[in-house]
Amino acid sequence: MIAPVTSEEIKAIGRARGEVRYYRPHATLYYEGDPGSDLFTLFSGWAFSFQMLRDGRRQILRFMLPGDVIGVQPDLVGPMDHGVETVTDASACVFRRDALRELLAHDPELSWQLVWLLAHDQALLREHLTGIGRRHVTERLGCLLLEIYHRMARRDMAEGTSCPFPLTQTHLADALGLASAHVSRLLRRLREDGYVTIKSGWLHLHDLDGLTEISQFDDRTLTRRPML
Amino acid sequence: MIAPVTSEEIKAIGRARGEVRYYRPHATLYYEGDPGSDLFTLFSGWAFSFQMLRDGRRQILRFMLPGDVIGVQPDLVGPMDHGVETVTDASACVFRRDALRELLAHDPELSWQLVWLLAHDQALLREHLTGIGRRHVTERLGCLLLEIYHRMARRDMAEGTSCPFPLTQTHLADALGLASAHVSRLLRRLREDGYVTIKSGWLHLHDLDGLTEISQFDDRTLTRRPML
């Protein structure tokens, strides 16, 4: 999947001047415990961040779409508290951590943007947390699909009310805190009720407003666009 | 409750030079939708941040203990995506948002620290998210109690394996994504099994190691101390 990028992204990438790396699906950008990995801008493809528990349970924290910045989140010194893995073929622009620190010291505007970016990530995490903690599962799933659709639309990567959607139901389940069997049932119901179909790698929202309504979806975090 | 503060906190507060405000329990520092509130350093007392759904369901995102910084998280321009409310009597040092922006421009070191702080908050959120999404409820509760205990201990506000604990079971329930009746049952079991008692505003951990074990508690996020 080759992704167009917006002018903001190109600007950010230019600033970074890192090399570009290419990944296969299911590849690891960095793993939990990694002692200080690099930073990335996802150039094309999808990825996600996650944490594991000892017995293999996995929680997906966030899906990364083209243009997203990866690896700023963690403690900037010290090991990563989460891993990042690709979903599809992907390419990412790398730049070194120490370079960041230097950049920040010389460019207050950049540090402001970095703060903005972190704050934005936090907002997504908060929304996700509230969803898992307090939403009914159907709402939860609906919100996730809508969030992804809107994020894709902002990047001009949607066509009408459809967009590419390479995630498996297992991804969804691990993001939503559910069993994948249950996600299948939920999707069936959404399909039968005429809201959504997922087919050959595309998400189709047949009734965007209806889904927004039944999901109690609130795009408070999405109306504000990332600057970087 | 009057709280001692560590030297780091005093330094941070000095830098901010804001006025100090005093709050009663159950008071609002800012509310969801607040168009750009101020920033705070919690000086004494406990508070928490939360989001509400339309039908009244509440998710507690994070508990704030003395010394914690409040309100940096959100989008630094634009309305707050969450509210903050006190649990106990509390006092907080305020400083204005625009002052922050100016400070950042002139002090790269400070912006570095701010980034650190945001990253640390994110780590807490991630841990919380994984807990709610993928942990069994007993583990979840255990982890929350341990997290709070450790955070208190770091502030020298614990005595042995006990610490002040002003939260109600409803607070715990809303943080963990549970019903409060169920929290009561879980706590009874932890008490009967000799792990924990909560009594007259204090948390007593009778078997810290045991609880850490059965909760699969991992203090990866806590071993790194906040610098600000």
Add this chain to the structure above:
DNA sequence: CGCTTTTTTGAGCTGCCTCAAGCGTGGTGG
């Protein structure tokens, strides 16, 4: 000491899980 808030406990229910088997599909190699 009376009132409010919190905690405890019970009974019954249901939403989501687990386990498991069958099906569809795309990719690979003969």
Add this chain to the structure above:
DNA sequence: CCACCACGCTTGAGGCAGCTCAAAAAAGCG
């Protein structure tokens, strides 16, 4: 080009964890 394999999806059956509703006991608080 076809056969096979692997992986993801679907669907069923049965179980239990955690919910709701409710009411009583206990613990602050003025």
